[in-house]
Each structure stands twice: as C-alpha cells, then as structure tokens.
Amino acid sequence: MNAKIELRAPGPGRGLPEGDPLASYRIHEAPFYRPGGNEVELYRQAYRHRMPLILKGPTGCGKTRFVEYMAWALDRPLITLACNEDMTASDLVGRYLLDASGTAWHDGPLTMAVRHGGICYLDEVVEARQDTTVVIHPLTDARRTLPLDKKGEVVHAHPDFQLVVSYNPGYQSSAKDMKPSTRQRFGALDFDYPAPDIEADIVAHESGVGLETARRLVSLAQSTRELKNRGLEEGASSRMLIYAGLLISDGVSPQDSCDMTITRALTDDPDTAAVLRQLVQAQFGA
Amino acid sequence: MVTLGPPRAAMLSAHHRPLARRDAARHPPAQVLDEDGRRYHGLALLACGLARRALQVQPLLRPPAAAAPLALAAPPLPPRAVLVTAPPGQPGTAETAMARLLLPALDDQAPLPRGRLHAAMVAHAVAHLRYSPAGQSSAALKPLGVTVVSALEDARVERLLCRDYPGVRRWFEAAVAAAPHASDLGFRAFMARLDRVLLLPGCEDGNHWVGKARDLFEQAVVRHGLEDYAAFRAVASVLANDLGQMRVRMDPQHYAVPSPYRDDNSYLWRHPESDPAADEPLTLQQASPPPPAGQPPPGEPPPVEAAPDAVLARYSYPEWDRRLERMKPDWCTVVERAPVWQGLDALPAVRPPAVPKLAAMLLPCARQLDRRHRLRRQWEGDDVDLNAAIEVLIDRRLGLRPDPRLFMRAGKGPRPTSLLVLLDVSESVNDPGAGGVALLDIEKQAALMLARSQVRGVDRLAVHAFSSNTRAEVNYYRLLDFGQPCSPAAVAMVQAMRGRYSTRLGAALRHAASLLGAEPAGQRAMLVISDGAPSDIDVHDGRYLIEDARRAVQEAARAGIRISCLAVDGQADAYVRHIFGWRNHAIADDARHLPQRLAQMSARLAAGR
Numbered sequence: 001m002n003a004k005i006e007l008r009a010p011g012p013g014r015g016l017p018e019g020d021p022l023a024s025y026r027i028h029e030a031p032f033y034r035p036g037g038n039e040v041e042l043y044r045q046a047y048r049h050r051m052p053l054i055l056k057g058p059t060g061c062g063k064t065r066f067v068e069y070m071a072w073a074l075d076r077p078l079i080t081l082a083c084n085e086d087m088t089a090s091d092l093v094g095r096y097l098l099d100a101s102g103t104a105w106h107d108g109p110l111t112m113a114v115r116h117g118g119i120c121y122l123d124e125v126v127e128a129r130q131d132t133t134v135v136i137h138p139l140t141d142a143r144r145t146l147p148l149d150k151k152g153e154v155v156h157a158h159p160d161f162q163l164v165v166s167y168n169p170g171y172q173s174s175a176k177d178m179k180p181s182t183r184q185r186f187g188a189l190d191f192d193y194p195a196p197d198i199e200a201d202i203v204a205h206e207s208g209v210g211l212e213t214a215r216r217l218v219s220l221a222q223s224t225r226e227l228k229n230r231g232l233e234e235g236a237s238s239r240m241l242i243y244a245g246l247l248i249s250d251g252v253s254p255q256d257s258c259d260m261t262i263t264r265a266l267t268d269d270p271d272t273a274a275v276l277r278q279l280v281q282a283q284f285g286a
Numbered sequence: 287m288v289t290l291g292p293p294r295a296a297m298l299s300a301h302h303r304p305l306a307r308r309d310a311a312r313h314p315p316a317q318v319l320d321e322d323g324r325r326y327h328g329l330a331l332l333a334c335g336l337a338r339r340a341l342q343v344q345p346l347l348r349p350p351a352a353a354a355p356l357a358l359a360a361p362p363l364p365p366r367a368v369l370v371t372a373p374p375g376q377p378g379t380a381e382t383a384m385a386r387l388l389l390p391a392l393d394d395q396a397p398l399p400r401g402r403l404h405a406a407m408v409a410h411a412v413a414h415l416r417y418s419p420a421g422q423s424s425a426a427l428k429p430l431g432v433t434v435v436s437a438l439e440d441a442r443v444e445r446l447l448c449r450d451y452p453g454v455r456r457w458f459e460a461a462v463a464a465a466p467h468a469s470d471l472g473f474r475a476f477m478a479r480l481d482r483v484l485l486l487p488g489c490e491d492g493n494h495w496v497g498k499a500r501d502l503f504e505q506a507v508v509r510h511g512l513e514d515y516a517a518f519r520a521v522a523s524v525l526a527n528d529l530g531q532m533r534v535r536m537d538p539q540h541y542a543v544p545s546p547y548r549d550d551n552s553y554l555w556r557h558p559e560s561d562p563a564a565d566e567p568l569t570l571q572q573a574s575p576p577p578p579a580g581q582p583p584p585g586e587p588p589p590v591e592a593a594p595d596a597v598l599a600r601y602s603y604p605e606w607d608r609r610l611e612r613m614k615p616d617w618c619t620v621v622e623r624a625p626v627w628q629g630l631d632a633l634p635a636v637r638p639p640a641v642p643k644l645a646a647m648l649l650p651c652a653r654q655l656d657r658r659h660r661l662r663r664q665w666e667g668d669d670v671d672l673n674a675a676i677e678v679l680i681d682r683r684l685g686l687r688p689d690p691r692l693f694m695r696a697g698k699g700p701r702p703t704s705l706l707v708l709l710d711v712s713e714s715v716n717d718p719g720a721g722g723v724a725l726l727d728i729e730k731q732a733a734l735m736l737a738r739s740q741v742r743g744v745d746r747l748a749v750h751a752f753s754s755n756t757r758a759e760v761n762y763y764r765l766l767d768f769g770q771p772c773s774p775a776a777v778a779m780v781q782a783m784r785g786r787y788s789t790r791l792g793a794a795l796r797h798a799a800s801l802l803g804a805e806p807a808g809q810r811a812m813l814v815i816s817d818g819a820p821s822d823i824d825v826h827d828g829r830y831l832i833e834d835a836r837r838a839v840q841e842a843a844r845a846g847i848r849i850s851c852l853a854v855d856g857q858a859d860a861y862v863r864h865i866f867g868w869r870n871h872a873i874a875d876d877a878r879h880l881p882q883r884l885a886q887m888s889a890r891l892a893a894g895r
Contacts, residue, residue, distance in 0.1 A: 088668045088696075096670050098692065102679065103670060219450060223335035275331040278405055282336060282451035 022116050025077035033062070033069035034202050036194045043070050046187055047162055052140040054125075054183070055166040057191030060237025062202075063166045066191070067121050076160055077118035079109050083128035089135045093148055105151050114139065114146045117158030125165035130179055139163060140185035196222065199238055207245025213254070216283045217241045220258065223279045224266065232272065236262050254284040325401070326389075327876045329408050333387060336412040336451065342875070343408065346388035363542045365390030367407045369553035371420055387411045387549075406457040406547035413443035414553050416450075419515055421556040429538035430473070430529060435522040436551040437477055437543070438503065441484035442518050449512070458485055463544035468492070473536040476529065478544035495532065499525050598622040603796040605757065608833035618757045618793035625763055625782045659697030667693030704768060704805040705888055707733055708798050709751040710816035711763070715785040725817050725854055725880075726785045732815070732881040733765075734780055736888060737772040746805065750798060751783055754790030756824040761787070762797055768805060791820035791865070792834035795849065799842040811891035812842070814851040815884065819861045836865045850891055852883055 020026075046053055047070070055063040064080070071078035081092070094108035113120035125133060138145050144157040165186065167178070193199060196218050204214035218241065225235025240262050247257035255277075263276040330343040346368060371385040389407055392400035414420075418439060424432050448455045462485050466475035479496045483489050484503055491497065502521045510517035543550065605617035662671045674692035681688040715726040733749045749766040765783065766776045795814070802810045820831035839849050850870040853862045862871045872887055874880045 086696075090668050095668065098670065098675060098678065103675065216452070222338060226335050226338045227331055271328050272331065275328050275335065278332050279335045280453075282409065282453045282457075285453040285456055 020116075022077035022079070022112065022118050025079050025118055026075075027068060027072040027078060030072055031065055031068040032202075032205060033065050034194065034198055034205075036192075036198055039066065039189055039191075040070070040073070042189060044074070047074060050144075050159075050162050052136075052163040052186045053165070054186040054188040055164065055191055056169055056188055057166075058193065058234055058237065059168050060239030061191050061193050062238060063191050064121075064123060067119070067164055067166075071119050074119075076162075077113075077116075078121060079113045079118050080121045080123060081109050082123045083125050083132075085127060085129060087128045087132055089132050090150075092132065092135055093146065094151075096150065105148075110136070110139075111146060111148065111155060114155050114157045114161050117160030119162045119164060122163070122165040124167055126167045126178055130182070133178070133182055136163060137182070137185065193221070193225070193235075193238055199241070202238060203241045203245050206242045208249040209245040213248060214241075214245060216254075217244055217258075220262070220279060220283045223282075224262070224276065227272075227275070232266055234266075236266060240265060255280055255286075258284070325404070327879060329389070329404055330875060332405065333408045333412055336409060336447075336454075337415050339385075339415070341412075341415070342386040344386060344388055346390045363540065364546060366542050366546070367411060367549040369411045369414055369549045371415075371553060385415055402457065403461055403547055406454075406461040407549070409447060409451070409454045409457055410440070410444065410548050411553075413447035414439075414549070417443040417446045417513075418554055420553055422554055423558060424555045425558045428526075430536040431523065431526040432551075432555060433477065433536065433538075433541065433543075434480075434526040434529065435519055436554055437480055438484075438518050438522045438525075439515075439554060440543075440545075440548050440551070441481070441503065442512055442515075444485065445507075446512050458547065461545065461547040462486065463546070465491075471534070473529070473534050474541065474544055476534060481543075481545045481548075495525070495528055498528070596624045598624055601797060601800075603793050605792060606834040606837035608830055609827075613837075618760055618790065620760045620762050620793055620797040622762045622764065625765070625779055625784075660694055661697045662694050663689075663691045664693045664695050665691050667695030669694045703809040703811070704746040704748070704802060705891060706748045706750060706768075706798055706802050706812045707736060707884075707888070708794065708812060708814045709733060709749065709765075709783075710753070710789055710791075710814070710818075711751045711783055711785045712753045712787055712789040712818070713785055714789075714818050724785075726783070728854075728880050729815055730780050730783065732884045734772070734777060735881055736884060737766055737776075748801075749780065750801075752790075752794035752797075753785070753787040754793065754822050755787040756822060757790065757793070760790050760793040760797075762794060764801075788822040789816065789818060789820050790822045790825075790831060791816070792831060792838040795835060795838040795842065799838070799845060799847050799849075802842075802847050803845060809891075810847045811888075812847060812849045813884070813888055813891060814849060814866075815854070815880070816851060816862075817854045820865075832861050832865055839866055839870075848891060850887055852880065852887055854880055 043053070043066075055066065057063050067080075068078060081087075090108065092108050092110040094106050094111045096103040097106050098104075107115065110120055112118070122128070122133075122136075135146075138147060139157060139161075140163055144161070146155040146157065147153075148155060194202060196215070199221075200211060200214040200218045203209065203217055204211045207214070209217075221236040221238075221241055224232060228235050243261040244254075244257045247261060248254050252260075258280040259277065263273050263280065266276060267273050326343050326345060330341060333341040333343055346365065367390060368388040369385065370388065387408065389404055392403055427435065444458055448458075463478035463481050465482060466478050476493075476495065479491050479493060480499055483491050483496050483500045499521075502524065503518070506514070506517045506521050599622045601620045601622070602616040603618045603620060604613040604615045606612075607614050661667070663674050664671070671692050671694040674689065678688040678690075678692055709729050711726065711729075715729065716724050718724050737747060737749060746768040747766070748764070748768045748770075751763040751765055752761060754760040763779075763783065765780045766772065770776060791814070795812075798812055802812060819828070820835050821828075822831060825831055842849050848870065849866060850872070851862050851866040852872050852874060854874050855862075862873065865871075872883055874883045
C-alpha cells in the first residue's frame with residue numbers, strides 16, 4: 001500500500017483549519033480501491049489542471065469508490081450528489097429560505113464545493129434534467145464561476161474545486177443523454193468491470209470470502225454479463241458479487257446467497273432466473 | 287461434417303418464391319409461447335452464459351441418420367446432439383460463424399429428467415466450443431481411431447470445463463453411460479468403460495485396457511496439462527492400436543457414443559472424402575424446416591392470386607446513397623394501401639388462442655414532471671413563492687398567524703404519448719420459425735395484444751405495416767390508426783395482412799415518422815418489428831439499405847422521434863445495432879418471446895427510458 005501513500009497530496013497535511021465548512025465531507029479512512037489500469041495517475045493529472053471529468057461505466061463497477069479514493073488520496077473534501085429527475089437547479093446551487101427576520105440564502109451542495117474548495121461528484125448525472133445541468137456550464141470552462149442569479153452573486157471557484165460526474169451509458173435513454181454542449185466540457189474516464197483476477201481480489205477483500213470462492217463468483221458474473229441484451233439489461237456487477245460474498249462468508253450456502261443477491265436481483269423473469277440458477281449450479285454445484 | 291450455409295442469404299435475396307413454398311408457409315397460428323420454445327430459449331441462454339459467446343440451441347428435428355448411410359440400421363440408434371459451426375476456411379462473418387447446437391427431443395422416459403440431460407448436453411457442447419479444435423482432418427484415422435480420439439477429447443474438455451465450472455461435474459456424472467456387464471467385450475462396452483473411468487473419480491474397472499487408458503490419460507494430464515490437445519491425441523492412438531490388437535471390432539454404422547449427453551463429435555472432424563454438396567440438403571433442411579406434408583401436388587393449379595390491395599395515397603421520400611454520401615431526392619414512392627377487405631367472415635377459421643392481457647407489472651409508468659406547470663402556495667417546494675412570502679411577512683408584522691404554505695414547485699402534467707408499431711410484412715415473415723409458427727402470425731398477435739392491452743403511459747397507439755417491391759412501390763398499411771379503437775374491423779384488417787415482397791426499411795421509417803410528426807407534441811416513439819436486414823430486389827449492395835435506414839433513424843431522432851427495433855433474428859445483432867443504435871434495439875432469439883419483449887419495449891419507450 002505504499003503506492004497510496006505516495007499519492008497523497010504534499011502540503012499542509014490533515015490539520016483541519018478551524019471552522020472548515022466542509023469538514024464533514026472529508027474522508028479520513030482510506031477507501032479500498034484496486035486500480036485496474038492507470039486511472040489513478042490520469043485522475044491526478046486531470047486534477048492538477050482541475051479538469052472536469054466524466055466517469056463512464058456500468059453500474060456497480062467502482063466509479064463512486066474510485067472518486068472516494070481519489071478524494072482521500074488528494075486530501076480534498078468530497079461532496080456527492082445523487083441526481084434524479086426531480087432535481088432542480090436550486091437543489092444544486094441553493095435557495096432562499098425563510099427565517100425569523102425574512103429570507104436567508106442557503107448555499108446548495110454545489111455552491112458549497114465551489115466556495116470552499118471540494119470535489120463535487122454528481123452521480124448518475126443524466127438522471128437530472130438537461131435544464132438543470134446547464135448550471136454547471138460556467139463552472140466547467142475557463143471562467144470557473146458560478147453565478148447565483150437569484151442572489152445576484154458570482155461565486156469564483158476556490159482553487160481546489162473540481163467537478164466530477166458519472167453516468168452509465170448502458171441503460172439511460174437517448175431522451176436523457178447529455179447534451180453535446182455539456183459533454184464537451186469534460187474529460188472522460190472509461191470504467192468497466194475489473195479484469196477477472198483483480199475483480200476476484202476485490203470481492204475477496206471486500207466480502208471476506210476466500211480467493212477461490214471469489215474467483216467462482218467472478219466467473220459466474222462473467223457468464224451473466226454475456227446475457228446482456230439477451231434477457232438481462234445488465235450483467236451482475238462487482239457490487240453484487242460482494243453482497244453474495246458477504247452472505248457466503250457469514251455461512252449462507254453459495255446457492256442461496258447467489259439466488260438472493262444475483263439471480264433475484266437481476267431479473268423478475270422466471271425463465272431467465274432458471275437459467276441464472278443453472279449458471280450458479282454450474283459454479284457451485286446443486 | 288455438417289456445413290452451415292449462410293443462413294439468411296436465401297431468405298433475403300428475393301421475395302418471389304415458388305407458389306408451393308409460399309402456400310406451405312400458410313399454416314394455422316399456433317400458440318405463441320409453448321413449453322418447448324421456452325425451454326430451448328433457456329438452454330440457449332445457459333449455453334451463452336457458459337460459453338461466453340452467442341450460441342443457438344435448436345431442436346434436432348430428426349436423428350442425424352440422413353447424414354450417413356445408417357438409415358438401414360435395424361434398431362434405431364439413440365439420438366445424440368449435434369454441434370454445428372461454420373467450417374474453417376469458409377469466409378464467415380461474425381454473424382454466420384455463430385455456432386448452433388441441435389438437441390434431440392427426449393422423451394420423459396429417459397433415465398434422467400430431460401431438463402437435466404439437456405443441461406448436460408449443453409455443458410458438454412460448450413466444453414467443445416471452448417476448448418476443442420474444430421474440424422480436424424480425419425484423413426489419417428480409421429473410424430475406430432476417430433472414435434477413440436473423440437472419446438479422449440470428450441473427457442479432456444469436460445475436465446477443463448469442470449475446472450472452470452466445478453458444479454457441472456455433477457451434471458456429467460449423473461448422465462454418463464451405465465457400467466456395462468463385465469462379460470460384455472464389445473467396442474461400445476469398452477468405450478462406456480472408458481467414459482466412466484475418465485470421468486468418475488475412483489471408478490475402478492478390472493479391465494487391463496481400461497486401466498491403461500486411465501493411467502496414460504492421467505500421466506498426460508500431469509506431464510502436459512489438460513490444454514495440450516496433441517498429447518491426448520498421442521495417447522488415443524496408442525489406445526486405438528491396442529484395441530485393434532485385441533481384435534475388438536467396431537461397426538461404425540451401428541455406433542453411437544455411449545454417454546447420452548455427449549454429441550456425435552461431428553464438430554471435431556472434417557472428413558476429406560465427404561462431398562460438400564452431399565451435406566447441402568441436410569443444412570438446408572435444418573436451417574428452414576421442410577414444408578409440412580400438405581404440399582399441393584405439381585398438377586394442381588396455383589392458388590388464385592388475390593386482387594391487389596386498394597391504393598389510398600402516394601408519397602415521395604428521398605433515400606440516402608452511401609456511396610454518393612448524399613440524399614437522392616424523391617427516390618422512393620410510398621404507397622398507402624388498405625389490405626384487401628375480406629369481410630369479417632374471412633377471419634381465419636382457427637382463431638388464435640385468446641392472448642391474456644399483459645400483466646401491469648411489465649409496464650412501468652412514466653413520471654411526467656411538467657415544469658411549465660408551477661404549483662404555488664405549497665407546503666414544500668423548490669422555491670419560495672414570493673407573493674406568499676410577502677404575505678407571510680405582512681401577516682407577521684400585523685401579528686396574524688401566517689399561512690405556512692409559501693413554496694412553489696413544478697407540477698405533474700399529462701404528457702401525451704404516441705406509439706407507432708411498424709410491422710415488417712415482407713415475404714420472409716411467412717417462414718415458420720422455431721416451433722413452426724410464422725413470424726407474421728406472431729407479429730399480428732403481438733400487435734393486437736398490445737392494442738387491446740392499453741399499455742400504461744401510451745395514450746395513442748397505431749399499428750402500421752410495410753413491405754416493398756422496388757423503390758417505386760413501398761407498400762404501407764395503416765392497420766390501426768392513432769385514436770382508432772381496436773374494433774373487430776380493425777382486428778380483421780390486421781388478420782388479413784399477408785406477408786409479401788421485401789423490406790425497404792428506410793422509406794417506411796420516413797413515412798411513419800412523418801405520420802408521427804402530425805401527432806400532438808409529447809413523447810413520440812416508434813417500434814419496428816422486423817425479421818431481417820433491409821433488402822429489396824432492385825438493390826444489390828447489401829449495405830446500401832442498411833445505411834439508408836440508419837440515416838432515417840437519425841433524421842427521426844433529430845425530429846424528436848425515438849425509434850426502437852425488436853428483431854426476431856438471433857443473428858441480427860450487428861446490423862440492427864448499426865441501424866437503430868445500440869441502445870434502441872432488442873433481439874428476440876425466439877419469435878415466441880416477441881409479445882413479451884414487445885410489451886416491455888413499448889412500455890419503456892412510453893416511459894421515455
């Protein structure tokens with residue numbers, strides 16, 4: 001784990017300044033992340049230039065974990081927002097609320113990150129409506145400002161601020177695709193399920209099962225990923241394997257664990273479920 | 287060696303078929319989803335998951351007796367699975383190279399439930415696909431040698447598969463050949479002992495040859511590893527030689543591998559003397575099942591061609607030329623027609639079985655947030671409603687109790703959704719697919735089911751159909767139009783539809799898109815059901831119409847119309863994805879899954895997901 005130590009940003013260290021408004025967003029424990037390629041180095045370079053990033057990849061392949069890990073490695077607070085269709089621009093930038101003396105402005109999470117210097121991570125960004133996401137445009141080019149039109153203020157981004165978004169190109173609809181004008185402001189990193197050996201390592205580490213069981217779970221996942229578009233919308237994710245592994249290491253039989261965390265979670269269709277159970281059987285016996 | 291011809295070429299090349307063939311394709315609509323079809327679909331998914339590549343699983347229509355002169359054998363040989371792949375050396379694109387596994391139909395009297403035996407068959411075939419070199423030359427070997435090499439290869443690849451999928455060992459062990467009687471010294475008995483001793487750990491057999499086989503096999507495993515095909519072939523030739531010296535006779539004509547789950551090993555070999563032309567009939571028969579026996583005798587006059595469908599209107603559309611990289615203006619003529627009215631009495635005598643309405647859980651409801659709609663004076667919301675806030679402050683200064691409802695939020699409004707289902711009614715939809723049901727019948731049933739089910743989220747549904755006969759005549763049928771109730775007359779219209787001509791997809795898409803464009807603004811979506819790549823008899827460049835259709839899809843997308851395709855063709859992946867985009871297509875490997883897939887896709891389209 002020496003590699004991780006080297007990654008830490010040199011500088012003032014972890015001493016928190018008094019009244020750090022983002023203190024609760026700091027990550028103190030090192031998140032477990034097993035790099036699959038050079039994405040850590042690429043991210044560091046992108047961060048040096050505060051380049052906005054898109055993380056693409058199927059669900060449960062480690063995008064969020066990667067951002068947490070990088071935020072920890074760079075010693076920056078991480079403000080995560082899960083986007084949804086009902087989210088409005090004011091959910092991002094803030095709004096006026098009433099208090100005893102009248103109205104008072106409350107910064108939204110994005111404004112907090114911009115003002116105080118954090119990594120703002122918009123998870124599943126295309127779930128938010130396109131008219132919501134345009135508020136990030138002035139932040140993601142040379143201006144690096146966030147105009148708060150309701151408040152009549154222009155927030156200049158803190159030098160540490162960076163915007164990272166994630167999305168899963170697999171199942172989102174074209175109606176919800178990112179606009180080219182939004183997309184082109186970002187650099188992109190592609191994520192996929194890790195290579196089998198690495199994935200087995202991850203599953204073993206995260207769930208506590210033996211490496212051999214983890215390998216079998218990964219092999220099972222690869223079989224299910226082959227069924228994508230032939231009955232399944234997505235194959236089993238690494239996260240699912242970890243869930244299965246957790247149950248197995250607690251003493252639940254592999255068949256029951258996989259049934260609960262993989263088969264039933266992946267499909268409602270009884271025929272497809274029967275096939276998945278056979279695939280489980282092929283790995284773990286009846 | 288069974289060769290696999292380019293499977294769809296014959297179907298797509300021309301739509302003019304001999305009348306007998308066309309007539310034979312007209313058969314009573316069968317049940318859409320039967321037990322068998324579902325089972326084979328499941329087996330195909332299982333195979334696909336185990337092999338990590340696409341694989342078709344189909345019923346073996348007859349025992350492979352026709353492949354060799356075995357037909358005279360007195361006791362019929364037990365049927366064995368057949369694994370077919372594109373022969374090496376033949377240029378096969380990715381689509382045609384898809385392997386097929388033909389499984390014999392098993393009766394339930396078999397020692398194992400057929401589900402388990404079929405699963406073992408699939409696993410064994412997958413083992414070959416993953417680890418066996420296909421199509422080795424058998425020139426230097428006698429039949430006995432071929433059989434022994436095959437048996438060792440079976441054992442080798444099974445061990446490899448058990449290494450990757452430890453659970454499948456049970457499947458094999460349950461289905462392996464029964465132990466022959468100790469006094470049985472026939473060739474088949476030796477092979478059965480060999481199968482057992484190599485598969486079952488700790489299986490002892492007193493026979494010297496069998497013991498030697500096991501020792502040599504295990505030595506080869508230790509010395510060379512399971513991956514080394516050549517080492518096991520060397521072992522096999524030693525063993526085959528021994529059998530020859532023991533004067534064990536093999537009768538190739540009456541031999542089938544003893545373990546019922548193993549395939550006939552034709553996948554492994556290429557027999558040099560076999561005449562490729564002789565394989566042809568078998569291939570063709572398997573690719574498209576032979577027409578039922580009720581063919582009209584040659585002397586019978588051809589059925590009277592029905593009167594041409596009435597023309598309603600003509601429209602001109604451009605077409606994209608991929609070589610010129612531009613649109614050819616007014617190139618195609620779309621002819622709107624009404625299917626010949628046959629009256630309500632002309633409905634098929636055999637009514638299709640009543641299709642149950644689709645379960646509502648298949649159809650997620652769209653959440654339709656409408657920001658044009660501001661709800662004021664709410665308990666909670668995105669924003670302070672300034673008017674209400676001012677009143678609150680006034681009330682407070684006046685010492686009154688303020689009204690706490692001072693927020694504003696977006697309302698939810700109805701979003702009109704129009705869905706156009708476009709059916710491909712070209713000649714090829716008459717072909718009986720798996721299970722002997724013509725795609726046309728399934729298309730009709732599925733469309734009617736959709737029309738009757740009132741998909742949640744779809745306010746307006748239309749069912750149109752098209753076929754083409756050169757660019758001058760792209761026939762377009764508005765079977766059920768937007769806002770039209772699904773009346774008996776409409777049902778009769780749909781039922782009267784016949785499959786003819788070819789598939790000029792682009793022009794039909796443009797016409798359908800322009801019809802959709804006249805629908806009220808909101809969600810507009812189109813769902814195309816097709817069974818093959820676009821083609822027409824005046825186009826010889828296979829990619830031309832594909833590129834044109836792709837272009838039409840992109841034009842529609844710019845106009846805010848989303849087009850998805852449900853292809854009933856296991857090999858359609860490549861071009862359907864190219865035309866419709868990788869997100870907007872689905873493949874129903876088996877036509878009988880179409881209604882269900884259709885319901886799912888239309889609900890997804892309606893939900894704008």
